[in-house]
Amino acid sequence: MKFVVSSSGLLSHLQAISRAIASKSPMPILDNFLFSLEGQKLTITASDTEVTMITTLDLETTEGEGVIAMPSRILLETLKKFPEQPLNFEIDEETLAVDIVTEKGKFSVVGQNGEDFPALPQIDEDKASNVQLSADTLLTGIVKTLFATAEDELRPVMNGILFEFTPDNMTFVASDSHKLVRYQRLDVKTDYEASFILPKKPASLLKNVLPKEDGEVAVSFDDQNAYFTMQNYQLVCRLVEGNYPSYNAVIPQDNPNKVIVDRVDLFNTLGRVSLFASQASNLVKLHLSNNEMVVSAQDIDFSISAHEKLSCQYDGDEMEIGFKSGFLADILDNISSSDIVVELSDPARAGIFVPHDKSENEDELMLLMPMMINA
Structure with missing residues (x-):
């Protein structure tokens, strides 16, 4: 069994599927990539039994057909060191010896019997x-x-x-x-x-x-x-x-207090102010009053504190609510809108975050539970 493949093309495909391989494989065979050559098509499989990834490459130069498992770690590390070039794989199906021949050298490994690789689970057509x-x-x-x-x-x-x-x-x-x-x-x-x-x-x-x-x-x-x-x-x-x-x-439906604020401004303010939050709680407070939001944090143990004002659109009841800074940053980082709407009912109930500019085919909602604010 022989085939010729681009070094960079093979590396790209192997890297994409290699993440399926577990750091501690449940079976020794799963430390390998499964190579299967059929006609001009090379199919490569990586698995940890729970997750399997398969990729295919169309090749121009092949000879013979068959399956063999090749060691993943040494294959990946070797390919990373090659400049772009054609690689000639020559596989002896009886001894499972694999020679990777380049213009300037030859690299030899021993594979394993591909038949030992676990079969794919099948979908039950009656329940599919x-x-x-x-x-x-x-x-x-x-x-x-x-x-x-x-x-x-x-x-x-x-x-x-x-x-x-x-x-x-x-x-x-x-x-x-x-x-x-x-x-x-x-x-x-x-x-x-x-x-x-x-x-x-x-x-x-x-x-x-x-x-x-x-x-x-x-x-x-x-x-x-x-x-x-x-x-x-x-x-x-x-x-x-x-x-x-x-x-x-768990999504609160009646949220009379709505604030519209620039997402990036709030994210950047949070990044600065949260540095002054208690390391134990990571609590930041949002104080809302007439068209103004004040983001604040303090660490009493180290006598440090910070607050910063943000302009916003808000005409609800004056209120203060606390959130864990890391969770709030995650929400702001993953919501897709330049302005966001924060819907609140009271400091003890979850805050709802939605984009201000809604897409026609998307409905996006994020919820964050508040933290207790110590008086």
Whole structure:
């Protein structure tokens, strides 16, 4: 089995899928990439059993067919050191010896039997749901929500992104119980209702490869696994089992106090003022009065404090509410609008953050739980 491949092209594809390989693989074979040559098409697979990523390259020069597992670490590290050049792979299928021949040298490794690589999980056709999404829509939904996922061993359903499909829209939801993001696409509709929870690792892998893709992504899923099929990549993963909490129930509906403020100004002010917050609580306070917001923080232990005024549009009741500075910064960093609307009812209830300039096909809402302000 022989093939010729560009060093930089191969490296780009291997780097994209290598993140699927676990630092401590559950099986020795999973420390390898699986190479499968069929005709002019080279298919490369990386897996940790829970998540599998597959990429394909179309080659011009090939000889023979077959499968072999090659050590991932040495392959990646070697490819990083090569300048752009054609690489000749020569594989002895009996001894599993692999020679990588360049214009100036030869690099030899020993592979493993590709038949030992775990088979892909199959979707149950009787329970399967299928939907087509644009790569951009899927990427935006993941980017908007991934930061709000939890790290909760007791409630694994909170550690992923909820995908919800209905005849009206598609919804992405993530929450760590302090903050919640609900991102809806009104231009994605299905003739059925279905949902699944995508774990954090495959969501991160999709976030990395989707910018390289354009066109449609085919999503197929049942109650256990999901397939994301793109032009150059395919991701297969086990889904989080369980029911996602009723997220709409925690979103306060009656918020009479609304403030409109420049998002970047508030983000930059928060960045300065939060340096003076208590390291134990990271509490920052927002004091709202007639068309003015004062952002303040203090650390009594070190006798430091800061406050800064911001102009805004506000004619509600005078009030002061406290938030954890890091969580507030996350919200401001991930909401897409030059001006944002902050909807509040009272200092003990969650604040709602929405873009002031709403897109026609997007409905974006972020929620942040307040912190108690010590008198």
